Amino acid sequence: MGPSDTAALVAAVAAVADGVANGVMLVENGTLRYANLSARESLAAAADVVPPVLAGIVDAVRRTGFWSGAVSDPDEVAGELVASAWMVDAGPGSDVAMVVVSRRPAPPPSPPDDVDLRDVPVDVRRRTDRHQVMSALHRIAVTGSADHLANAILETVPPLFDAEHVLILRPTPDGRSMSVLGATGRTSGELEGVQVRSSGIAGYAMREGGPVVCVDSRRETRFDTSEMQQFGLLSAAAVPVPGTPDDWGVLAVYRESVGVVTPDALTALILLADVLGAAVHRTDLEHRLRHRSLVDPVTSLDNRTSAYRRLDDALAAGRVDGRLTAVVLIDLDGFRTVNETFGFGTGDALLAAVAPVLSGVARRGDVVARLGADEFAVVRAGLTSTFEATELAATILAAFAAPIRVEGRDTVVTACAGVAVGHGHRTAADLVREADVAVRAAKRGGPGRLEVFDSAAGGALRRRWAIATELRTAIDSDALTVVYQPVFDIEAGVLVGVEALARWTSPTLGPLGPDEFVPAAEQAGLIAALGERVLRRACLDAAQWQSLLARTGLDTPPSIDLRVNVSPLQLRMPGFLATVDDALADAGLAPATFGIEITESVWLEDSDTVRSTLLGLHERGIRILLDDFGVGQSSLGSVTRFPLLDGVKIDRSFVAGLPEHRSEAVIGAVVSVADAFGLDVIGEGVETPEQMARLLRCGCRRAQGFLLGRPTDASAVADLVERGGRLAPPAAPPLSSEHGT
Known part of the structure; x- marks a missing residue:
């Protein structure tokens, strides 16, 4: 054990023993390393020198590990010393003994005539038991917690003092009562955790600042004994537990019979209160130090x-x-x-x-x-x-x-x-x-x-956060716009529907496509608000087009269906159906002219909520289309797995491959499957007259793309409706096509 280890041990023991009435010493390799005030006063312990009366005890404990008993040396100390000693486990090679001593006055030369010598062995045995218990409790005080020590006291005190009940109490903040922190005996189940009046013996001991003995609670006049009598307790002793700066609490022993507490018993009770107070002080100090360190x-x-x-x-x-x-x-x-x-x-x-x-x-x-x-x-x-x-x-x-x-x-x-x-x-x-x-x-x-x-994404995460931040403001201020890409019956050359697409220009980032701001909205929890804005705007515009159709005077005016893209996250939200109902009702739009477009990611969101939402839409007569069909996880299995589908949109990658034979074969197969299940089929991304002709040859009658019409605002769609919704002659094909959400 090195010097730093010894110093740490001395500091720990001093935190406990400096204010204890017993003498406490630490001896390392025959050298006195620490002695508290009680040891120095009662044993005249000099620095670094073990008192001769204890030298034999130290030698014995180094051989046996533990020693307890009484020693007497008239030349050194008046009266008898009661001592306990044990080796401290301070790590490999440690040779440190702790010695705890108390002084007992010398007995009178001869016992009084009324003493029954037959009780002497019992008294001696009880004293020995008390000393052993005190030694064990001292060890707990040095190394264990205050709660551990309190429990040990409650368990060991009753048989040593012929007491049926032991209580540990603390005053409440207002001082009007005392809380029972621990109790043992037949009252433990009734008293532990409750409060008793501070007018009893425990409160009196706190106010007096010293031990109090009650011989007969029925004759006591110094304090209130009504609670004692309520539980059949006729005698008691209470000792304050020292604290800093005021007493911490009270250790009280109660008996169910009338009787005097012997001086030995009262002394032992005082020592126990001192040990408990020292442990409380050490624990409180440790808590303060730990708190300060954190x-x-x-x-x-x-x-x-x-x-x-x-x-x-x-x-x-x-x-x-x-x-x-x-x-x-x-x-x-x-x-x-x-x-x-x-x-x-x-x-x-x-x-x-x-x-x-x-x-x-x-x-x-x-x-x-x-x-x-x-x-x-x-x-x-x-x-x-x-x-x-x-x-x-x-x-x-x-x-x-x-x-x-x-x-x-x-x-x-x-x-x-x-x-x-x-x-x-x-x-x-x-x-x-x-x-x-x-x-x-x-x-x-x-x-x-x-x-x-975000080192890995190279700033992409910061951009998405900026997009989400500005998007929230744009949604609140209704700064987004909605455009519509027409869908034609390319065989009849007439308008049959439109797909609503959200568009947004950020004040700082410029125009942004749905492929950027829709994922940002999903991750930021804004997709419901964004989707509702687009839905309500599109329904209001579609209702105006339906009014125009009614005024065309045609015998069979064209029917224009509205399609709105819906995120799987929206389908998971319990209030989505109510949002759709409100938007249709507010616009006066019939559900039969409205539909949603979903993507293959819905299959990944296959849950009871999603299925219930799709079923609710279907029961309202709202049509459900699967977008980007033929790629990813969307396939024939999707059609059989979700029988509520009303149509599919052939992915633009297959349309772009026309007139290549493989693409034409895939489109023909998709059309055949759709016909077998009674589904509508729409070809996406038509950019050339040849692609449109090949779609027709495959049996696909409906299509959309830049050749047929670019995404445009609501007024342009209204103009197209007023012209009868006829498909204009195809213009020169553009170099690329736009596709969005």
């Missing part, structure tokens, strides 16, 4: 050590549930200037004022920490997407919009945020490092900036 002293938030530990715990949980953990790093702007201008005291006040702002944004389970200087972190676990993390960061930055009160002045504080998101295989150090990279990038952009770390 909490930032300026802000009272978690410090770096605690944040890393809790972040690693969150990542470990993510390995089980598959969810994400995010770190949002917050760096204050101009903090160094505050320190240099106003001093470090003001800087600390600013940091302390920022802490509640961050805590106010956090939710239960989040970690809010100060990592150092002016850098804070908020950790959130259980996320399903990066957008949840960026929303948290944006909310934090928005919280700094209001002035913060610092030293009596309203102060404007700005900050930048860096976000890093990871799965369970990452470490706390990984995420904090990446968030630090992101926050430094944000600071280069100026105050209030937010950056997301």
Whole structure:
């Protein structure tokens, strides 16, 4: 055992034994390393020298490991010493003994005439039992918890003191009652966890600051004994448990018979209270030290050590549930200037004022920490997407919009945020490092900036976040537009329907296609709002076209069906059917003229909710078309698996391959399958007259594409309707075709 180990042991024992009435000593290799005040006073223990009266005990305990008994040396000490000693397990090669002693006054020369000598062996045996118990409890006090020691006292005290009941009590904050922290005996089930009046013997002992003995509760006048009598307790002794600065609580022993508590028993009870108080003090000290090691002293938030530990715990949980953990790093702007201008005291006040702002944004389970200087972190676990993390960061930055009160002045504080998101295989150090990279990038952009770390995607994630952020505003302000691509019966040359397509031009990113903003909307949880905007706008426009058709005067006016693309995520939402019903009702549009287009990803979302939604649409007479048929997982199995389909759209890759023989064979096969199941067939992406002719030859009568009509606004569709919906002569084919959602 090295010097540092000995010093640590001495410090631990001193935390317990400095205020104890018993003498406590530590002896290493025959040298006295520690003696508390009681040992120095009662044994005149000199520095580094073991008192001669105990030298034999130390030698014996080194051979046997434990020694307990009484020793007497008239030349050294007046009276008899009761001692317990044991070897302390301090690691390999350790040779440290702990000795606990108490002094018992010398007995009178001869016993009184009324003493029954037959009781002497019993008394001696009881004393020995008490000493052994005290030694064991001392060991628990040094190495165990206060709760462990309290339980040990409750279990061992009753048989040693002829007491049926032992209680440990603490005063409540208002001082009007005392809480029973632990109890043993027949009253334990009734008393543990309840409160008793502080007017009883326990409260009286607290107020007196010393031991109190009640011989007969029926004759007691110093304190209220009604509760004792309620439980049939006729005598008792209560001893305060010392604390800092006031007594911590009370250790009380109750008996069901009238009787005097012997001096030995009362002394032992006082020693037990001292030991319990020392253990409480040590445990409280350990808690304070542990708290200090994990909490930032300026802000009272978690410090770096605690944040890393809790972040690693969150990542470990993510390995089980598959969810994400995010770190949002917050760096204050101009903090160094505050320190240099106003001093470090003001800087600390600013940091302390920022802490509640961050805590106010956090939710239960989040970690809010100060990592150092002016850098804070908020950790959130259980996320399903990066957008949840960026929303948290944006909310934090928005919280700094209001002035913060610092030293009596309203102060404007700005900050930048860096976000890093990871799965369970990452470490706390990984995420904090990446968030630090992101926050430094944000600071280069100026105050209030937010950056997301994404090295692999090369900034694509930041772009998607920017798209989602602006898209939310666009949806709220109804800034999106809807265009319509016509669908023709190419055999009759007449308009039969339109496909609604959302279009959006971002104020900062410019025109964006659905292939960018629709996935961003899905990941950010905006797809329901986006889909509803498109649905309502399209239904209102379609209702106007139906009115125009009714005024054409034709004997058989053409029927124009509206088709709207629907995300699988929308089909999973319980309120989707109600949204469709409301949109159709508000526009006055018949369900028979409305349909939805779904993609093969619906098969991946095959659930009771999706099936129920599709069935509800089908029962309303709303038509369901499968888009991009023939590629991916959409195939003949899709038709048989979902019999609610009303039509399929042949993927543009096959139409683009015409007049190649293989593409024509595939299209012919699709048409044959569709005819067998009574499904409509639409060819997508028609760009040349030859492709249109080949579609007709394969039996596909309906088509859409740039050759037949580009996506256009509602007024252009209205003009086409007023002209009878006739297909114009084909123009020169363009180089490419547009396809969207």
